[in-house]
Amino acid sequence: MKFKGGYNVQIKGKPSNKTTRLPDPDLLYLPLFSKRFTFSAFCIHDGDKVVQGQILAEDPDNHSVPLLAPRAGTAKIDPETNHIVLENIQASQEAPKVEFELPDAAKGMGETGEKRCRLLKLGVWQFFSDAFSGDLPDPFGSPQAVIVSAAHLEPFLTSFEALLSEGTAGFEKGLEQLHSLSQAQKFYVILPKIKSNITNKVRDSAKKISGITLIEVPNKYPFDNAKLLARLLQLNPDKGSVWTTTTEGVLAVESALTSSKPAISRVISIAGPAVKSPEHIECIIGYPIDKIVEPYLETPLARIINGGVLTGDTVSGDQKGLDIECAGLTLVPEQAKREILAFAHLGFTKHAYSNTFLSLLRPPFKERYTTGVRGEHRPCICCTFCEEVCPSSLMPHLLHKYTEKNRLAEAERFGLNLCVQCGLCSTVCTSKIEIKQILLEGQEKLLQEI
Amino acid sequence: MKFLLDLFDKFRPEFEGKKGRLKTFKPLFEVIEFAIFYPSDQVKHSPHVRDPLDLKRYMGVVLLAMAPCIISSVIFFGPYVLAMILVSYAVGGIAEVAFAIIRKGEVHEGFFVTGMIFPLILPPTTPLWMVGVGILFGVVFGKEIFGGTGRNPFNPALVARIFVTVAFPAAMTTQLKVPFSDAITSASPMALFKTQGVMTGYQELLMGQTAGSMGEIFHLGIILGGIFLMITKVSNWRIPVSYLGSVLLLSWIGHNVFLDAVAPPLFQLLAGGLLFGAMFMATDPVTCPYTRIGKYIFGILCGFLTVLIRGFSGYVEGVMFSIVIMNAFTPLLDHIILMVKYKQVQVKA
């Protein structure tokens, strides 16, 4: 495979592999929404007492992906804030074995159908997505391939080293289980080319299982991107879905299938330039975000991002608790001050894609980025930096011009649909153009047209 | 600095909104304000962090790369050079601001490079009014009528230079000076070669001790500045390399075939405006192709035209014409390359 473009933004605040377990809070706020899901079909009534692992609500548009109760307690549905608030929380107990009825789609599949159903009902299926569309794949479908992207390369999502710090046995078993239940012809494990104990172990695990192809990618963002990998692996979108998941998904598969554990807690990173000592935390879904963030916050004015610094979304005031899809909280100081004569700074502390700052002469370092746009919006000057970093070998400068002029047919011809939304083009743009956003809107318009 | 910021805050209402008494001059106010204090805008969409390089720095780096040319001109020809630069900035600046006011837009940084390049490619004796007329023409007809920075097909400084060459040919070719001397001459190295077959020494050429446009003669400085620009990634190495490479190759062939009509390769490289053109003008990202292959073709054809005009036309120098001609072909070049490239992709997808 030939990789082009890509770029590692040298940003301060990488989380250590240490994982701190957060004690249970008094109240849990379970958001009825997340990036892909809306849990609109309630399975309980307001004020019901619920048990740990019980299904509270489902997303009817997404194969009934469930929202589980992370602990036993009293559930209050709060339609105004779009949360289920869990009160009178009880300490973690062994979750009672959930009995479920097999859906029709699973019935003819025998044991595999039962296992897949278990993944769905225990909240593990949400760790999967379709490589091409990014949507939730059909749990009872037949994927043409499975891609397990073991490591996140975007700063700063949960690191697989932290997830596997206690050993890779679970991962190996999970891989085996997933391999057998997916029944896919092609099964890939993607690993960045780095030398570390854990990578070596993961490499060995993947090599041990027959039928699994190990693919090593450069240690550069965004070569872990499933859509990109699916294309580089020459998988055809017309030949069925491509399941993708991460190390977390594989571990959750193992927990669910081996010990029937529902996916109700997560290990996530808490990192970024506004974090005091970035690390990982283990906490349950619905954990109040302000409570998570408070002890880590270094600067009072910081943006809380649900996900990585390049693709995550700002946590809006409406979201009170950790949602089920969060793969890390990134905190970036908000730009507040106006820089004086910034264009004339020597730039020993600035990290640029170009070599226009004197930091070039320094040994490698990480910059304390803020959310500043850092310049004025200008017309594109065709510096082609965006093209150089684009992992999909596109010409973002060309695409954004066509898209902005609503000439979508041309944009499509020049590869608009191949954009994987990695955000690198917007990051490096000299003229501060929101290229990624423009392309995203263009892609959405194209979809509507179809 | 707080006091300065307060000052801007105090006067801003005068330039803003419907009620501001000076709202017409908002672009001017913004140029000054944003040059000193960067806006504190925060990004709205992901990615949440942005590269520190912006257009001001980008253009600043180009000016920095031209510093050897600027400084050497002042040393060689005295303070009059500064007056020329000043006039160029003043007249061009007024034109820029005027257009920004008419368009209710902003003044863009590209002008700071245009305003500097133009005087540098003039003879050191150019009357100040001529500098003013030239830059005015360049800004208006080379850039603004096309919609401003980023939309101009031609390099505005070159448009200005071609205008003065056509309008005032004598001033551009016969009123030259050798550094540190007041004698007026027309004997630039290129002219000497063309008319008398005399080749100026390489050391003199490198150190700029010849007659010519004031910023174009100190070739050692241009080489250093050009390399600096390529290292910073502000200029794309593909263009200077293919441009200079093709001049070297074609003039080597031409010199062997046509002997005296075509100067030998190294002389071609170090005499006249080639290095300055290849390093600072052909590389203008707005007016050169954005496709990679296009850049190579652009450079090679520039080289071809330069050797052709230098060797076989009535003009002694062909750099500016070659670049402007190729500027005109840039959109076509990119278009053809895109058509070829994306035909393949479509077949694959």
Ligand code: SF4
């Ligand atoms: S065009 Fe798309 S894939 Fe390319 S850099 Fe921009 S966001 Fe990434």
Ligand code: SF4
């Ligand atoms: S990085 Fe920005 S200015 Fe440069 S070519 Fe791309 S869109 Fe244009």
